[in-house]
Amino acid sequence: MVAPRPQPRTAPPPAPGRLLDQVRDRIRYLHYSRRTEEAYVYWIKAYIHFHGLRHPQEMGGPEIEAFLQHLVSQRSVSGNTHKQALSALLFLYAKVLGQTLPWLNDVQRPKATQRLPVVLTQDEVARLLAALPAQHRLLGQLLYGTGMRLMEGLRLRVKDIDFDHRAIIVREGKGAKDRTVMLPDALIPVLRQHLQQVHLWWQADRDAGVGPVYLPHALERKNPRAGLSWSWFWVFAQPELSGDPRTGEVRRHHAQDQAFQRAFKKALAVAQIAKQATPHSLRHSFATHLLQARYDIRTVQELLGHSDVSTTMIYTHVLKVGGGGVASPLDAMLQRAHPLEASPSLQAQ
The missing domain is CATH 1.10.150.130 (Tyrosine recombinase, N-terminal domain)
Structure with missing residues (x-):
């Protein structure tokens, strides 16, 4: 049987x-x-x-x-x-x-659109960050300086910043994966000063009896007081209290992504950058600039948290100048006709 x-x-x-x-x-x-x-x-x-x-x-x-x-x-x-x-x-x-x-x-599956990422030059990044309002500039600097996604930056907790090891722990990034990125030395004093201000908000919440911050999974049930601790507080906390969208409980949430997106769009206009950039372009620029600096693509893959190196390979296409570095036949023709003269259009520029 x-x-x-x-x-x-x-x-x-x-x-x-x-x-x-x-x-x-x-x-x-x-x-x-x-x-x-x-x-x-x-x-x-x-x-x-x-x-x-x-x-x-x-x-x-x-x-x-x-x-x-x-x-x-x-x-x-x-x-x-x-x-x-x-x-x-x-x-x-x-x-x-x-x-x-x-x-x-x-059911017919649509073909996904494949586009090259929008990448800013280092000069454009500098102008953009300078144009961001003071309350958003540190987040913008961290996104470019570490390659984090916008929501990864907004969801940072105080405990995720390791000043001693110059590192930031990104918890549950895309694909529910943790990873470690560098903490730029230039941002250490600015970040310490920022956390001093955020600590005042945390202390005010404790004095006012405000409820704990949101905790992932069942941690709030297992350790009810963890959400009241300084270590679990948001690095980029929202200035105002708000209701939890699921429970309705009034608590301190992290800053809203829409606020940074609006500030980013205005900064693009102020910096006179004509590219269709978004906050995610800071991550694209981080990866491209590391590859331009001759860092190994596997290292960049690990910093970005990509599961497959083929995803990281998209940035190698951005590095190809003018169709893979191929000279236009127009330039070759004009060079043969006028080897010692520049093109009038180029002189005008």
Whole structure:
């Protein structure tokens, strides 16, 4: 007699309740990020409203294709946005509704857009950082000086700064991975002074009986007083108290990314930089400038936290000047015709 095969272990079914609550519960059960939760809920709501509030159980592949076609033809979304919307719907059917129908694999996947990153020169970075308001400048300097992502910088805790070893520990970066980056020597006195001001906010919160800062996972239950300690306080704390979006508890949150993004955009205009740069361009510039300084690509990969070196290789394409250093035939022709004269257009410049 053949013993029955053991059944694969599966996650418990979603708790009963409203569909979007089930989506949120499943996302949190799988430890997806809050940003992913917000994006998935947004696209699932848009999908349901597009089809006249029909329940997804009553729909399938044709309805998904119709919704995605609407996004492309009517809203002109990019390939990456198209891909994110599709991922949200596949998550809904496979992980929340538990459907394993063949049409899930038949839905056409969009081709992701591949673009070269926007990289600033060192002079442009200097002008940009100088144009940032004082309350945002230190964060901008840290993003360029360490290669951190914006949210990685905003989520830094006091305990993550190691002055003795000139290091910063990035906790749970993209892919839930920790890594170590350098602490620029030039920022040590500025950062110490900044933390003195932040310590005053922490002390004021303790005197006023403000609740603990947010703690990851179950740490708040295991160590309730950790969120009240100075070591867990935010390096870039928000000046005002705010309600926790999940629990409603009033507490001190880290600074908002939108505030820095707005300041960055204004600084671009003040510095007269015409490139379509974003805060993430500081990370791109960090990597490119390290490669220009002849640092090994594996070292840059480790500092950026890339799982695959092929992701880091994108910056080698940025380093190629003028189509890989190939001289234009126009320059060669003009050089032969006027070997001792510069082009009039170049003289005008």
